[in-house]
Amino acid sequence: MKKDDKLVQEITSREVDFAKWYTDIVRKAELIDYSSVRGCCVLRPYGYAIWENIQKILDAKFKELGHENVMMPLFIPESLLQKEKDHVEGFAPEVAWVTMGGSEQLAERLCVRPTSETLFCEHYAHIIHSYRDLPKLYNQWCSVVRWEKSTRPFLRTAEFLWQEGHTMHATAEEAIEETERMLGVYADFAQEQLAMPVVRGRKTDKEKFAGAEATYTIEAMMHDGKALQSGTSHYFGDGFAKAFDITFTDRDNQLKHPHQTSWGMSTRIIGGIIMTHGDDNGLVLPPAVAPVQVVIVPIAFHKGGVLETAQQLCQTLQQAGLRVKLDDSDASPGWKFAEYEMKGVPLRVELGPRDIEAGVCVAVPRDNREKIEVPIAELAQRVPELLEAYRRRLYEKALQNREARTTAARTMEEVKAQSAAGNGFIKTMWCGELACEEAMKEQAGLTSRCMPFEQETLSDVCPVCGKPAKTMVIWGKAY
Amino acid sequence: MKKDDKLVQEITSREVDFAKWYTDIVRKAELIDYSSVRGCCVLRPYGYAIWENIQKILDAKFKELGHENVMMPLFIPESLLQKEKDHVEGFAPEVAWVTMGGSEQLAERLCVRPTSETLFCEHYAHIIHSYRDLPKLYNQWCSVVRWEKSTRPFLRTAEFLWQEGHTMHATAEEAIEETERMLGVYADFAQEQLAMPVVRGRKTDKEKFAGAEATYTIEAMMHDGKALQSGTSHYFGDGFAKAFDITFTDRDNQLKHPHQTSWGMSTRIIGGIIMTHGDDNGLVLPPAVAPVQVVIVPIAFHKGGVLETAQQLCQTLQQAGLRVKLDDSDASPGWKFAEYEMKGVPLRVELGPRDIEAGVCVAVPRDNREKIEVPIAELAQRVPELLEAYRRRLYEKALQNREARTTAARTMEEVKAQSAAGNGFIKTMWCGELACEEAMKEQAGLTSRCMPFEQETLSDVCPVCGKPAKTMVIWGKAY
Numbered sequence: 030m031k032k033d034d035k036l037v038q039e040i041t042s043r044e045v046d047f048a049k050w051y052t053d054i055v056r057k058a059e060l061i062d063y064s065s066v067r068g069c070c071v072l073r074p075y076g077y078a079i080w081e082n083i084q085k086i087l088d089a090k091f092k093e094l095g096h097e098n099v100m101m102p103l104f105i106p107e108s109l110l111q112k113e114k115d116h117v118e119g120f121a122p123e124v125a126w127v128t129m130g131g132s133e134q135l136a137e138r139l140c141v142r143p144t145s146e147t148l149f150c151e152h153y154a155h156i157i158h159s160y161r162d163l164p165k166l167y168n169q170w171c172s173v174v175r176w177e178k179s180t181r182p183f184l185r186t187a188e189f190l191w192q193e194g195h196t197m198h199a200t201a202e203e204a205i206e207e208t209e210r211m212l213g214v215y216a217d218f219a220q221e222q223l224a225m226p227v228v229r230g231r232k233t234d235k236e237k238f239a240g241a242e243a244t245y246t247i248e249a250m251m252h253d254g255k256a257l258q259s260g261t262s263h264y265f266g267d268g269f270a271k272a273f274d275i276t277f278t279d280r281d282n283q284l285k286h287p288h289q290t291s292w293g294m295s296t297r298i299i300g301g302i303i304m305t306h307g308d309d310n311g312l313v314l315p316p317a318v319a320p321v322q323v324v325i326v327p328i329a330f331h332k333g334g335v336l337e338t339a340q341q342l343c344q345t346l347q348q349a350g351l352r353v354k355l356d357d358s359d360a361s362p363g364w365k366f367a368e369y370e371m372k373g374v375p376l377r378v379e380l381g382p383r384d385i386e387a388g389v390c391v392a393v394p395r396d397n398r399e400k401i402e403v404p405i406a407e408l409a410q411r412v413p414e415l416l417e418a419y420r421r422r423l424y425e426k427a428l429q430n431r432e433a434r435t436t437a438a439r440t441m442e443e444v445k446a447q448s449a450a451g452n453g454f455i456k457t458m459w460c461g462e463l464a465c466e467e468a469m470k471e472q473a474g475l476t477s478r479c480m481p482f483e484q485e486t487l488s489d490v491c492p493v494c495g496k497p498a499k500t501m502v503i504w505g506k507a508y
Numbered sequence: 509m510k511k512d513d514k515l516v517q518e519i520t521s522r523e524v525d526f527a528k529w530y531t532d533i534v535r536k537a538e539l540i541d542y543s544s545v546r547g548c549c550v551l552r553p554y555g556y557a558i559w560e561n562i563q564k565i566l567d568a569k570f571k572e573l574g575h576e577n578v579m580m581p582l583f584i585p586e587s588l589l590q591k592e593k594d595h596v597e598g599f600a601p602e603v604a605w606v607t608m609g610g611s612e613q614l615a616e617r618l619c620v621r622p623t624s625e626t627l628f629c630e631h632y633a634h635i636i637h638s639y640r641d642l643p644k645l646y647n648q649w650c651s652v653v654r655w656e657k658s659t660r661p662f663l664r665t666a667e668f669l670w671q672e673g674h675t676m677h678a679t680a681e682e683a684i685e686e687t688e689r690m691l692g693v694y695a696d697f698a699q700e701q702l703a704m705p706v707v708r709g710r711k712t713d714k715e716k717f718a719g720a721e722a723t724y725t726i727e728a729m730m731h732d733g734k735a736l737q738s739g740t741s742h743y744f745g746d747g748f749a750k751a752f753d754i755t756f757t758d759r760d761n762q763l764k765h766p767h768q769t770s771w772g773m774s775t776r777i778i779g780g781i782i783m784t785h786g787d788d789n790g791l792v793l794p795p796a797v798a799p800v801q802v803v804i805v806p807i808a809f810h811k812g813g814v815l816e817t818a819q820q821l822c823q824t825l826q827q828a829g830l831r832v833k834l835d836d837s838d839a840s841p842g843w844k845f846a847e848y849e850m851k852g853v854p855l856r857v858e859l860g861p862r863d864i865e866a867g868v869c870v871a872v873p874r875d876n877r878e879k880i881e882v883p884i885a886e887l888a889q890r891v892p893e894l895l896e897a898y899r900r901r902l903y904e905k906a907l908q909n910r911e912a913r914t915t916a917a918r919t920m921e922e923v924k925a926q927s928a929a930g931n932g933f934i935k936t937m938w939c940g941e942l943a944c945e946e947a948m949k950e951q952a953g954l955t956s957r958c959m960p961f962e963q964e965t966l967s968d969v970c971p972v973c974g975k976p977a978k979t980m981v982i983w984g985k986a987y
Contacts, residue, residue: 062631065588066618069581071631074646077577098556102548103582103620103651103667104604109544122610125583127620129605130655139545141582141606141620152541152550167553172582172650176609188582 040371042309047253054303055182058312058372068180068187072296075372078320079299080190084170086222086317087192087294090214096166096194101148103171104139109147113272116146119239123176125187141174146240146265146291149195150273153287160199160279163287164207168194183300184257184508191295197287199279201266204288205243208264211292212245215260222317223298224423225249225305226431227259228454228503230479235466238291242266248478248503250431251304254453256478256505259301262292300508305427306396312373313395315423316416323412324369325355328362328381338385342378342408349409370395375419376412380405394419396426435503439488441472444504448473454505458498460491468493475504519850521788526732533782534661537791537851547659547666551775554851557799558778559669563649565701565796566671566773569693575645575673580627582650583618588626592751595625598718602654604666620653625719625744625770628674629752632766639678639758642766643686647673662779663736663987670774676766678758680745683767684722687743690771691724694739701796702777703902704728704784705910706738707933707982709958714945717770721745727957727982729910730783733932735957735984738780741771779987784906785875791852792874794902795895802891803848804834807841807860817864821857821887828888849874854898855891859884873898875905914982918967920951923983927952933984937977939970947972954983 040057041049055061060076072080088098104127111117124140142148153165170192180186194211198204212229219225227247237244241263249259267286270276276284306313316322323346327339336357343355354374356365362379369377379391390408392401392415403411434453438444447455455475459465469475472493480500491498519536520528534540539555551559567577583606590596603619621627632644653667662668673690677683691708698704706726716723720742728738746765749755758764785792795801802825806818815836822834833853835844841858848856858870869887871880871894882890913932917923926934934954938944948954959979970977 062634064581064627065585065630066581066583066627069583071581071627072579074576074578077579080579081577097553098560099553100551100556100559100651100669102543102545102550103653104545104548106544124610125606125618126608127604128607129617131601131603138608139604148543148545148550151544155541172579174582190579 040309040311043252043307050307050309051300051304052182054307054312060299061182066187068177070182070186072190075320076299079302079314079318080296082318082320083294083298084192087214087218088170090218091168091192091194094166094210094214096168096196099167099169100171101142101145101152101169103142105142105145105147106137106139108137109151110140112147112150113240113269116240116269120144120175125174125176142171143173143175144291144293145169145171145173145193146195146269147273149291150269150275150289153197154273154275157197157275157277157287159277163197163199163277164203165197166194166207167196168192181300183296183303189295189297191293194290194292196290197270197275198290199277199285199287201288204266204290205264208243208245208262208290208292211290212247212260212262215262215292215294216247218294219247219249219259219298220424222315223302223305224315224420224427225259225301226424226428228479228481229483230481230503232261232479233466233477233502235463236477238263240265240268242268246479248505249301249305250427250434250453250505251301251508252307252430253304254434254451254506256454256507257297257301257304258478258507259298260292260294263290265289265291306423307373310367311371313423314373314375316375316420319373319375320352321354321369321372321374322352322416323354323376323378324365324374325353325378325380326362326365326369327355327357328379328384330357332382334385335380335382338405339380342380342390342405345409346412349412351412375416378408394422396422437485437487439492441492444469444473444475444492448475454478454503456485456487456501456503457492458487458490459500459502460494460496461499462491462494462496465491465493469504473504474506476507478503478505478507519788519790522731522786529786529788530779530783531661533786533791539778540661545666547656549661549665551669554799555778558781558793558797559775561797561799562773562777563671566693566697567649569697570647570671570673573645573689573693575647575675578646578648579650580621580624580631580648582621584621584624584626585616585618587616588630589619591626591629592719592748595719595748599623599654602656604653604655621650622652622654623770623772624648624650624652624672625674625748626752628770629748629754629768632676633752633754636676636754636756636766638756642676642678642756643682644676645673645686646675647671660779660987662775662782668774668776670772673769673771675769676749676754677768678756678764678766680767683745683769684743687722687724687741687769687771690769691726691739691741694741694771694773695726697773698726698728698738698777699903701794702781702784703794703899703906704738704780705903705907707958707960708962709960709982711740711958712945712956712981714942715956717742719744719747721747725958727984728780728784729906729913729932729984730780730987731786731909732783733913733930733985735933735986736776736780736783737957737986738777739771739773742769744768744770783987785902786852789846790850792902793852793854795854795899798852798854799831800833800848800851800853801831801895802833802855802857803844803853804832804857804859805841805844805848806834806836807858807863809836811861813864814859814861817884818859821859821869821884824888825891828891830891854895857887873901875901916964916966918971920971923948923952923954923971927954933957933982935964935966935980935982936971937966937969938979938981939973939975940978941970941973941975944970944972948983952983953985955986957982957984957986
């Protein structure tokens with residue numbers, strides 16, 4: 030177990046320095062590499078494979094709901110970005126500008142897309158003419174660029190991968206329904222597939238997307254109590270449609286503007302997975318997106334029959350549809366244990382000569398390291414149960430963390446005390462005024478995460494101004 | 509059949525104006541839309557779905573051969589692009605430059621990747637240390653940008669989608685083997701899945717990739733006789749490795765530079781599919797990549813039982829793993845026939861009340877429009893056979909076109925006469941000198957397509973200079 034100890038020592042403990050622990054993990058689990066391109070990371074095979082699994086699940090769900098994939102250009106001409114006033118104000122300060130093609134200065138500079146509403150609108154103006162053309166339910170998988178000042182792998186990078194859905198509907202009701210439906214898709218995905226409990230809610234006007242009428246969000250709490258906005262869904266009304274002159278002839282023969290939504294989830298969610306489930310031994314991955322779900326580690330495998338049995342077992346599990354790796358390299362079992370714990374493989378299966386004699390193997394879940402003896406003949410059947418139990422434990426543990434770090438406050442004194450105590454989510458009532466939202470930031474260092482769909486009545490007044498409260502808000506410090 | 513006639517009239521005939529026919533097809537089959545971004549297209553759902561099918565097949569093949577997907581940054585700092593001399597000379601004149609982030613001028617300008625050798629090399633320098641780290645077999649799916657002066661959908665656009673494989677090997681032999689293996693993957697894919705006959709060969713030094721020691725290519729002939737370079741594979745030796753200081757300790761304890769390859773196929777291949785198989789009624793798609801493989805058109809389907817039978821049939825075919833669409837819209841059968849011919853759906857199945865009484869349906873392949881009566885109960889079993897026969901016919905037809913338009917020339921008079929006669933591929937011997945290659949361009953308007961792996965001896969001398977010939981070259985006019 031020498032190498033095991035060595036590896037473990039190489040990661041900073043979460044309790045010592047959470048930020049350092051995080052960057053240790055993303056490098057040692059071989060998720061990313063830094064590049065000489067400011068703020069951009071290399072997604073290594075193991076990191077990219079997590080994203081591929083996320084893509085596969087979400088893409089199938091989007092298509093099941095009738096969405097189609099398209100690909101818009103990478104660039105947006107400055108004049109196109111400027112068509113919707115709020116949108117350009119929100120994004121122009123943080124875009125990368127292409128000003129030269131080859132050795133020639135461009136007549137009009139192009140930004141590298143920070144998001145693609147404007148491009149979709151330009152296209153929709155070409156193809157939407159009649160109510161028969163609606164709804165249009167498009168999505169694209171791509172990367173976008175936002176010229177962030179300070180960056181962190183997955184959480185905030187100048188370039189990141191995401192999907193962006195952009196839909197057009199005949200009525201406001203249908204568009205709002207779509208906005209809510211897609212937030213539900215993200216919430217279910219986070220909770221059921223990623224074992225990340227999330228709060229669903231609406232963003233305040235200050236925090237909403239540039240150009241949107243309403244932004245819905247799922248907010249997750251990380252191990253350290255900080256919030257991560259994990260997926261958003263926007264309702265635009267017909268603001269962009271008017272700016273881009275998109276019209277359709279409705280059933281009543283009237284010319285109308287369609288109503289629009291957009292929604293996105295990005296590689297940021299991988300940062301969320303790391304900070305929700307990871308521990309001092311490394312990554313802890315939810316089975317649905319783990320590149321390797323089961324690793325088989327044969328013990329003393331130069332003895333007769335061990336490797337053969339391990340190979341058969343590997344094949345049986347693969348045929349059962351599992352992502353399995355057999356590590357028959359020369360490294361010691363202890364080194365392998367540490368390696369796959371670092372990589373967050375949900376289940377390790379150990380198999381030695383004495384096990385084989387007894388017809389059993391030992392399954393060890395990544396989270397609790399409980400040693401479970403399983404008859405070899407039953408393993409393929411047992412693994413899905415073991416993975417499901419593991420997923421539930423991850424979810425419960427994350428939920429307990431969130432509940433332990435969520436408090437309610439009725440006065441600013443309570444807010445400040447709870448924030449200073451390092452609480453994660455602080456619930457208060459709110460009058461709805463921007464000034465009070467800004468005061469929460471100045472006085473307690475908190476930003477509004479959302480106005481949760483599940484409202485509570487904590488008191489009748491806003492803790493900042495004392496005026497009548499309109500809604501309950503969850504506040505926190507956010508990544 | 510009124511609407512049918514109308515639609516057919518809307519496409520320019522191939523024989524009247526092949527270029528116009530092509531752009532008519534890409535718009536009327538709803539593959540692309542133009543955008544206000546110079547030289548960039550929107551890939552619409554039907555066009556993007558073809559690319560998704562191409563991706564699925566190639567990606568599975570790459571992974572089967574041990575390749576892993578990664579994601580490199582979108583940008584390349586100018587200093588990084590300049591590290592390999594030939595490479596920067598080849599690409600710098602045609603890149604888009606980012607010079608501003610937000611409102612600040614960048615200290616060093618960044619180009620939008622035209623290809624990613626330099627980024628892969630920077631990363632490989634970080635992660636390759638020992639022979640145990642080799643080979644590295646990486647691939648990425650992304651878009652790249654080349655600031656082309658004149659553009660055409662799929663064939664030449666400022667931004668295009670592609671995959672780029674980048675591999676590192678301990679020895680030159682292994683790297684050359686990989687270069688050849690991946691060209692073989694492209695050739696098999698083109699011929700077997702896309703029904704496009706291709707010539708495999710090596711590019712001349714003039715036509716090879718900037719920075720490569722050798723470029724291999726598959727060259728296809730379009731319906732009009734012009735060539736399309738459809739996939740390339742490059743062997744770099746250790747030139748980049750030296751420029752980027754990538755070294756590894758070999759088994760013999762010596763520090764060595766690894767040997768490198770890269771290989772790519774792009775959305776350009778969709779242009780190749782269109783121009784190889786399409787006809788005056790629209791697209792003709794190979795089954796492997798057709799978004800819809802079978803369209804069911806119920807006739808007089810308001811009569812009892814027709815729609816139900818069509819729905820059952822649709823389900824049965826889907827369960828057999830086929831991509832099927834049932835069009836139960838109000839449009840006339842004639843309009844539907846024309847629509848799905850325009851979209852190149854390989855097989856149409858017609859189903860009317862009298863057919864159902866007789867327990868049959870009528871299958872009509874897109875290419876020859878033969879009406880094949882098939883018992884409904886046998887359709888699911890017959891469709892794969894019908895699609896396979898169709899694929900073979902597409903391949904044979906394309907091969908016949910290529911053979912009819914391929915000639916051999918021994919003198920410049922023959923070359924000029926054959927080129928003037930509109931022949932597609934002209935085979936000649938070649939001395940290997942650049943001057944003679946340039947003379948072919950000046951005197952006959954031809955560029956070298958490749959030195960085919962399957963060589964013939966047409967004569968002993970180069971038709972341009974009369975000196976001893978070293979190799980046979982295929983010349984042509986290229987997209």
